Amino acid sequence: MNQPIAPKRETPSRIVDRYFASIGWKPFAFQRTVWRAYRDGYSGLLHSATGTGKTLGVWMGPLLKWLQENPDQTKWNPKRPPSARVLWITPLRALAGDTEKSLRAPIDALGLPWTLDSRTGDSKQSAKARQLRKLPTALVTTPESLSLMLTHEKLLPQLSQLEGVIVDEWHELLGTKRGIQTELALSRLRALNPDLRVWGVSATLGNLDEACRALMGDRSQDRVKVVEGFRNKKVKLESIIPAKMDRFPWSGHIGTKMVPQVAKLLESVNSTLVFANTRSQTEIWYQHLLKQKPEWAGLIAIHHGSLDMSVRRWVEDGLRDGKLRAVVCTSSLDLGVDFTAVDLVIQIGSPKGAARLLQRAGRSGHQPDAVSRLAFVPTNAMELIELAAAQDAIRGGRLEARPLLEKPLDVLAQHVVSIAIGGGFSSDELLQEVRTAFAYRSLTDDEWQWVLNFVVRGGESLEAYPDFHRVEVLDGRYQVTVRRTITNHRINIGTIVSDTSMQVKYLKGKTLGTAEESFLSKLAAGDKFLFAGRLVELVRVKDNAAYVRRATGKPDTVPRWMGGRMPLSSELSDALRYRIEQASEGKLVGREMKALRPLFELQSQWSVLPRSDELLIEKVKTRNGYHLFVFPFDGRLVHEGLAALFAYRLSRLRKQSFSMACNDHGIVLQSPTAIEVEHAVTAGVFATGDLVEEILLSMNSTEMAKRQFRQIARVAGLIQPGLPGRRKSANHLQASSNLFFDVFTQYDSDNMLLEQSRREVLEQQLESSRMRKTLQRIEASRIVINEPPRVTPLAFGLFVDKLRERVSSETLADRVKRMQEDLERVAANSS
Incomplete structure (x- = not known):
């Protein structure tokens, strides 16, 4: 334990000032505001740009308050530390170790007799057992681990003594089921201690007031403060622009031809984070950088959420200590604290949102007065427009809002079982408590009774099956007494549902990480794939593990993980349409737009560049059939729904079959016969109409709902993934959830989980609310229909996406290259 850094008679405020001086900082006004508010019993939300001192802005509040209450340092006894006092909730367990180190620094420097520990899925069982006996003074944990603690009745007295809870990176939890899980856990902690202080820490949020209300629940706003720190940190954005820009861009080649330029940039700085949008991209880029600079072996590393904890910690330590030149990573390093060694961030491909771009830029220059520097590497030419649009959104302060979820009953059912295990509850008391959570403020009596009936009897259709009678009612209290039910529930607590991992x-036992079963099940012994930055060969699959050995040569494949799709945000869509309108007027502002001049000129020559109040439709006939290209520029998820809707409406006007593809910029419909779009526009193909009903008719909504229901059934406890080491296959889980879906549909049509699955498909998978806004905008727009003689630059990427269905991945790049060359020859002859 370090000696206190200040004389015994100094005030707590002076002690903290001296600590800041010892690390070369001076407290900011917003930090002092939070400290005073915490001292005076307020809860609140601290909103400040990444790298501006948010962590110390909230953490020093509890420390200062304890110093004020315990001024006599002679009475501080490290052998008798204070009891549980502060809970720090982090959204990612990968951040827990890094967060713990950052929180420990001022404790040690001030010589406080506090204990600090972390509790996540990565923690050792011995540490968890020790914490069940006595919690540390401060504990870093995750939403899942907090919910798990609530199932242990013997922990409740200690949890009731908590003075404060700090929720880090609240913007990452907001609008997710993990955020709802956190809201419910906070409602329980507030019930245990009504005076509990709750503080959130957030950056890059567009709906700050809603975010605060979601965190605070029904707490009186008179005792809540929203504190603004630095809204705009100094950020320097630059682009690595190819020497020759494609006039016919397409997605799929992931920009690796830019590796030499990226490597040259890495040579100019000491330490860099290279962000890719998917885990598969990190594996590929890491290998390409090593191939370009083999002497960097050991100086560059890879980091993503599927790597083993020991690998991730080695990388984080190397990054923090300045031993690594670069780390190729995903959002696993989006968040966190004190990677001060990083002086450059490189973003591979469009981040699809201004807030995400700003968040990642803030990982460099991670100090309040430092400049954050980000270099952008486009994976195709169109992404340069997205970067220009993102810069407009950042300058205008138009950051993305996080839409909130409304009372998901699967999360509530899981929480109810947790509370029943952790000592039990009475119906009226828990209902009152649950309604204090913002997401459940409008929970009806009927919905509550349905949830209780579901966890006690299994609902209307499962009453005959004892396995679904998880909760018992004994003397008016809801409790769980069956040991097997308790064990299964604790093992499967959480709302993160993905494909089953292996x-x-x-072969000798060292674990590299996890890959999804759906990928590994398609491999044969001897197949080579990239994983954890290595080329490995599959030897065998046994006991829910894939055993591999090092390999040489070229990979046969790269793992694909779920969750890689990031749709274009609505804010970025608006800015993108404005940038294209500027280009249509010949206004090319910035290096990115000027670099695209040849593409814009050719697009204008062959067709048009649409204005913001126009919808461009291009009709093109090729040897593959008739193509209709539509350009709403509203993001992939919206376009997926619109493509199905338009095809449905067109086929009702005239019997016709369609195939389709879409990307973030537009839609392509293909038919063997001519598409009479002019008549369709007059007939209302773009009308809002009965949108929800037509969406359900136009898509395989039942199948989509079944896929969504699997996630809901898993969270609600209907299906169990199995015990560690004996996990059930993805096919087994899907078959089980399909069976429940069919049974409920036939015998329990009012089952509220069925309705939830349909609602989640509409709002989360198809973004139906945003789809309606897009149609309303199109209805008010001028429809521009062109018939260019060939595929235009804007349409080329969509044409390639449609081509993927018929061309194998091994030959797609060669086929696309030939098409680009043919189109370039035509363009050269026509200019």
Whole structure:
């Protein structure tokens, strides 16, 4: 334990000032505001740009308050530390270790007799057992681990003594089921201690007031403060622009031809984070950088959420200590604290949102007065427009809002079982408590009774099956007494639902990480794939693990993980349409737009560049059939729904079959016969109409709802993934959830989980609310229909996406290259 850094008679405020001076900082006004508010019993939300001192802005509040209450340092006894006092909730367990180190620094420097520990899925069982006996003074944990603690009745007295809870990176939890899980856990902690202080820490949020209300629940706003720190940190954005810009861009080649330029940039700085949008991209880029600079072996590393904890910690330590030149990573390093060694961020491909771009830029220059520097590497030419649009949105302060979820009953059912295990509850008391959570403020009596009936009897259709009678009612209290039910519930607590994962191990036992079963099940012994930055060969699959050995040569494949799709945000869509309108007027502002001049000129020559109040439709006939290209520029998820809707409406006007594809910029419909779009526009193909009903008719909504229901059934406890080491296959889980879906549909049509699955498909998978706004905008727009003689630059990427259905991945790049060359020859002859 370090000696206190200040004389015994100094005030707590002076002690903290001296600590800041010892690390070369001076407290900011917003930090002092939070400290005073915490001292005076307020809860609140601290909103400040990444790298501006948010962590110390909230953490020093509890420390200062304890110093004020315990001024006599002679009475501080490290052997008798204060009891549980502060809970720090982090959204990612990968951040827990880094967060713990950052929180420990001022404790040690001030010589406080506090204990600090973390509790996540990565924690050792011995540490968890020790914490069940006595919680540390401060505990870093995750939403899942907090919910798990609530199932242990013997922890409740200690949790009731908590003075404060700090929720880090609240913007990452907001609008997700993990955020709802956090809201419910906070409602329980507030019930245990009505005076509990709750503080959120957030950056890059567009709906700050809603975010605060979601965190605070029904707490009186008189005792809540929203504190603004630095809204705009100094950020320097630059682009790495190819020497020759494609006039016919397409997605799929992931920009690796830019590796030499990226490597040259890495040579000019000491430490860099290279962000890719998917885990598969990190594996590929890491290998390409090593191939370009083999002497960097050991100086560059890879980091993503599927790597083993030991690998991630080694990378984080190397980054923090300045031993690594670069780390290729995903959002696993989007968040966190004190990677001060990083002086450059490189973003591979469009981040699809201004807030995400700003968040990632803030990982460099991670100090309040430092400039954050980000270099952008486009994976195709169109992404340069997205970067220009993102810069407009950042300058205008138009950051993305996080839409909130409304009372998901699967999360509530899981929480109810947790509370029943952790000592039990009475119906009226828990209902009152649950309604204090913002997401459940409008929970009806009927919905509550349905949830209780579901966890006690299994609902209307499962009453005959004892396995679904998880909760019992004993003397008016809802409790769980069956040991097997308790064990299964604790093992499967959480709302993160993905494909079943399998461990990837060397034959000698070292674990590299996890890959999804759906990928590994398609491999045969001897197949080579990239994983954890290595080329490995599959030897065998046994006991829910894939055993591999090091390999040489070229990979046969790269793992694909779920969750890689990031749709274009509505804010970025608006800015993108404005930038294209500027280009249509010949106004090319910035290096990115000027670099695209040849593409814009050719697009204008062959067709048009649409204005913001126009919808461009291009009709093109090729040897593959008749193509209709539509350009709303509203993001992939919206376009997926619109494509199905338009095809449905067109086929009702005239019997016709369609195939389709879409990207973030537009839609392509293909038919063997001519598409009479002019008549369709007059007939209302773009009308809002009975949108929800037509969406359900136009898409395989039942199948989509079944896929969504699997996630809901898993969270609600209807299906169990199994015990560690004996996990059930993805096919087994899907078959089980399909069975429940069919049974409920036939015998329990009012089942509220069925309705939830349909609602989640509409809002989360199809973004139906945003789709309606897009149609309303189109209805008010001028429709521009062109018939260019060939595929235009804007349409080329969509044409390639449609081509993927018929061309194998091995030959797609060669086929696309030939098409680009043919179009370039035509363009050269026509200019």
